Structures are given as structure tokens and as C-alpha cells.
Amino acid sequence: MNKRVxxxxxxEWREALKSSKTIWIGxxxxxxxFLGFSVYLMLTFGDLNDADIENVRHFVGALFNxxxxxxxxxxxxxxxxVAVSAIIGEKEQKSLEPLLATPLTTYELFLGKALASxxxxxxxxxxxxxxxxxxxxxxxxxxxxxxALGEFGTAWLLTIFLFTPLTxxxxxxxxxxxxxxxxxxxxxYQLSSFVMxxxxxxxxxxxxxxxxxxxSFIVLLSGAxxxxxxxxLRFAVKLFRREEILTRWR
Amino acid sequence: MTESFxxxxxxxxxxxxxxxxxxxxxxxxxxxxxxxxxxxxxxxxKTTTVRMLAGLLAPTAGRAMVAGVDLCATPxxxxxxxxxxxxxxxxxxxxxxxxxxxxxxxxxxLPRPHEQIEKYLRLLGLWERRFxxxxxxxxxxxxxxxxARALLHEPKVLFLxxxxxxxxxxxxxxxxDFIAQLASERRTIFLxxxxxxxxxxxxxxxxxxxxxxxxxxxxxxxxxxxYGRQIVIDLKEPLSLAGEALQLPFVRSAQANGRQxxxxxxxxxxxxxxxxxxxxxxxxQIQFVREHDRSLEEVYLELVAEEQKQ
Numbered sequence: 001m002n003k004r005v006x007x008x009x010x011x012e013w014r015e016a017l018k019s020s021k022t023i024w025i026g027x028x029x030x031x032x033x034f035l036g037f038s039v040y041l042m043l044t045f046g047d048l049n050d051a052d053i054e055n056v057r058h059f060v061g062a063l064f065n066x067x068x069x070x071x072x073x074x075x076x077x078x079x080x081x082v083a084v085s086a087i088i089g090e091k092e093q094k095s096l097e098p099l100l101a102t103p104l105t106t107y108e109l110f111l112g113k114a115l116a117s118x119x120x121x122x123x124x125x126x127x128x129x130x131x132x133x134x135x136x137x138x139x140x141x142x143x144x145x146x147x148a149l150g151e152f153g154t155a156w157l158l159t160i161f162l163f164t165p166l167t168x169x170x171x172x173x174x175x176x177x178x179x180x181x182x183x184x185x186x187x188x189y190q191l192s193s194f195v196m197x198x199x200x201x202x203x204x205x206x207x208x209x210x211x212x213x214x215x216s217f218i219v220l221l222s223g224a225x226x227x228x229x230x231x232x233l234r235f236a237v238k239l240f241r242r243e244e245i246l247t248r249w250r
Numbered sequence: 251m252t253e254s255f256x257x258x259x260x261x262x263x264x265x266x267x268x269x270x271x272x273x274x275x276x277x278x279x280x281x282x283x284x285x286x287x288x289x290x291x292x293x294x295x296k297t298t299t300v301r302m303l304a305g306l307l308a309p310t311a312g313r314a315m316v317a318g319v320d321l322c323a324t325p326x327x328x329x330x331x332x333x334x335x336x337x338x339x340x341x342x343x344x345x346x347x348x349x350x351x352x353x354x355x356x357x358x359x360l361p362r363p364h365e366q367i368e369k370y371l372r373l374l375g376l377w378e379r380r381f382x383x384x385x386x387x388x389x390x391x392x393x394x395x396x397x398a399r400a401l402l403h404e405p406k407v408l409f410l411x412x413x414x415x416x417x418x419x420x421x422x423x424x425x426x427d428f429i430a431q432l433a434s435e436r437r438t439i440f441l442x443x444x445x446x447x448x449x450x451x452x453x454x455x456x457x458x459x460x461x462x463x464x465x466x467x468x469x470x471x472x473x474x475x476x477y478g479r480q481i482v483i484d485l486k487e488p489l490s491l492a493g494e495a496l497q498l499p500f501v502r503s504a505q506a507n508g509r510q511x512x513x514x515x516x517x518x519x520x521x522x523x524x525x526x527x528x529x530x531x532x533x534x535q536i537q538f539v540r541e542h543d544r545s546l547e548e549v550y551l552e553l554v555a556e557e558q559k560q
Binding site: 003004007008011014015018019089093094095096097098099100101102103104105242243246247 | 304305306308332336337339340349353356399
């Protein structure tokens, strides 16, 4: 990674840590709560020796649909706070001009700020996924794990390695773009949250239908998000022009 | 002024924002080691000029070279060799002074960032407070830290936008002294200011802008261009000697005001002895003779008013 992008990313994290503990509590607490709930469900799974396979299939479906919904939510929720504060913070402190006076290019500025919110979102999601898998292995009977991986493995992998980065990018770019146009942090959070709705609502619907683990659905949703990403990046490039930042960001 | 010593060269530099012309065909040469004061009313285009010359904003027309680097072709290169103190310090308030400077040192990819940070924090008296969050600093301390940030990468050209604005007199003096010290290190300093005392104290030349460059020259030159050279003669008793003084061929104008006589001369060093001799012959009892030093404020207001009339 380009050094200037890395330097900017580290500065954003350092500032976010100093600025608001709630950013990091939110980043860690949400996945921790989800993991706690999942572990509780796994512990109540009990002994399967005398259960029939259809019951197991039904229970596994319930056990894995909602966690998948959470794994879809983390990359949407986590980037918002860091992305918004990365832009509004610069505007409030009037630090954009000195920043633009450095050799940093506007592309690096966008990338550094976007990655500062994407990396924790994707990282936390992946760590939570890893822990979820570990608890599955430790707490569930082996036949359930085998069944789960056989039935839902592809959907899980697509969600984690395709959907998560794409959604994080979408939310980071959207939040940053919104933050360039408003001066109030709360307004930026609220507007950014609206961006989640078109993705979250169908996901919740499919989760209630026990159909979230459908591979086609995840591929379709990821494709739509990729499209949105490309459109947003086109706009972001325009918004992150040096002149635009100096004269229009208020 | 030879080409190799010109650190800032602007030719017809123009910047438009939509229909509005912020800077109109600005042409300027600033030599190495000069402290160039840039004066003008609010909205005259001072900040836009600085932003263009520092590689932050692209000009709409014209060209400029800064430290031999073409501004239009390689603005990023220009940004790496100039330092800028913006109108607001623009520091990260939650971060410490050290981390603020470290961030900028890393963006400039300095080979020995820690040494540079220590050097400037010590020079500006902030070393003891290096780990304190900047939000706890006074305005003067923030301004000093912003100056340190502008100097970290040892720029050859330094743009300072209102460096003492809003500072208490003591902090303002510290900053002014520091600028004078930087000038003595042969750095080229482009100073935007509304503080005319500061401009006169620090600058070798001044430029007055109101969208276009109205006048350029040393403070003395600007005064002379506008008012000529005038001497004031303090008399012991009031005497109406203006008429007699005007008889002398080298006197351009003369005016009596109570015990004072104001005489405008082309070359006071040469003509003062003859003038004094004549006045003594006429019975004047002279107490003091001095040059009437117009304030830069008078010159500035006169030039701006002239421009507005046009």
C-alpha cells in the first residue's frame, strides 16, 4: 500500500480513537453481542443423537440464517461512524487546506479515508466469522457442522469474502460523500443509515423466509452493490477534486 | 535579478470561479531570500493567489514557476517543496503536537522525521508540551505549531497567510521575530497580511492586489511614488515661510502649519542644506528637521481608493 495512504489511514484511526470511544465500542460491541447470542444458541442445541435429520436441517437453517444477516450488517454499520468523522472532523478543524498542501493526491486522500473505515469493518466481520466458526466446531455436534458446511458453506464464503468488502466500500463511499455535503455529524449518520435500507430490507425479508443462505440471492445482491459501488466511486472522484474540496466543502 | 535567483515567477496568472474573476492576470517575480508582502482588502484574491502558487488550486490561465518547478505541469512537486501556513492553523485538536507533526512529516516522507520535529518544537518553545493534545493549546501555541508544520520539510519557499492574525501582542512579536529569522536563512517568504506594521517591518517588497496587481515596490518606494519626499521643519516661532521656500527651484511644494513647515523635495539629501541655509537667512529659528514618514496605512488606503475610483 502507498505510504501516504497508510499514513492517512493510521491518522484517521488515531483520531477516531481519541475522538469518540463510542465508535470503537460500537465496532466491537455489535459483533460481541452477536457472538454471545450465537454461542448461547449453540449451547442450547443439545445432544442430537436421537433427533431426526429433518429437525436438524430445520434447526441448522434457523441457526445460520440470522448469523448471516448479522454478517451482512456489520460491514454496513461499522464504516459509517469512521467515514463520517473522517470528513466532518477535517471540516470542523479546518484541516483540509493544510492536508491538501502536502504531496497527498486527492485519490490518495479518498483512498486513505475510505480504507480507514473499510478495513475495520471487514476486519471485524472476518474475525467475528472466524470466532463463529471456531465456536461451531467446539460446541456443535460434528454431523451438524458437516451438514451446515455442506448446505451453507458457499453462501457463507460469498457473504464474507465478496459481499462484505463490497458493502463496506459502498457504505464508506456513501457516508463520506454525504459528510462532504452536511456539516452536522448526526445528520450525516442519519442520511448514511438510509443508504443501508435498500440492502438491508430484502436481506431481512429473506432471513425471515429462511432463504438468506441462497447462493443466487447473495450473488445477485453483491452484483447490485458492485454496480452501486462503481456509480458512487464515479461521483466520489468528482467530489474529491482539490478545487471542489477547497471551495465547496462546507 | 537573474533568472536563477527568481523563486516565484508568475505570468498572467488568472483564476476564475464561474463568472467571477478572483485573480486577474497577475505577473510577479520574487527573488530568493525576499520577504514579499501581499496586501489587499478582503476578497481581493490574496488567498486564491497563495493557493495557486502553492499548488493547491490550478490557475484558469497563465503560468507560474515556483523554485524552478512548473506549477501547472507538476503541482504535486510544488507542494513538496513549498511550505504553507494557512489562514486557520487547521490542526488535529485531539492529537498531540507530536502526532500532528509526525503525520505531516510522514506525508512528506522525511528521512529523519523525529529530528525535524524536535528541531522545530524546540525552536518554537513547544517541546515540553509535545505530548499534550493540541485542543488544550492557546491560539499563539497553535499558530506556532502550524508554522512548525509548514517548515518540517525545510521548504525553500514559504507562504504565510495572516501569520499573526488574532494573536496577543507578545505571541505576535514571537511569530514576527521567527519570520525575520527565517528570512535571514535566505528562505523566500510570501506573506499575506492585513497588518501593515508587520508588512513594513518584515517585507523587502510589497504587492498590493485587488483582483489585479495594483502596485509593487519596497515600502519606501511605494510611499515616494505616491507622495514624493517631504521634510518637516519644526520652528521655534510660527513664521509664514512657505512662499519663500517655494521660490527655491528644487522645492516642489511647501505648506506652513503653525510652527511646522512641510516641504516636498525630489532629493532631500542634496537640497536640504540649501533649504536650511535659506530659511535661516529669512530669520527662521529651526529646532528639528526630519523626513515626514508617511505611514504604510496612508499609502495603502490611498492606493485602494484610487483603484476603486477606476
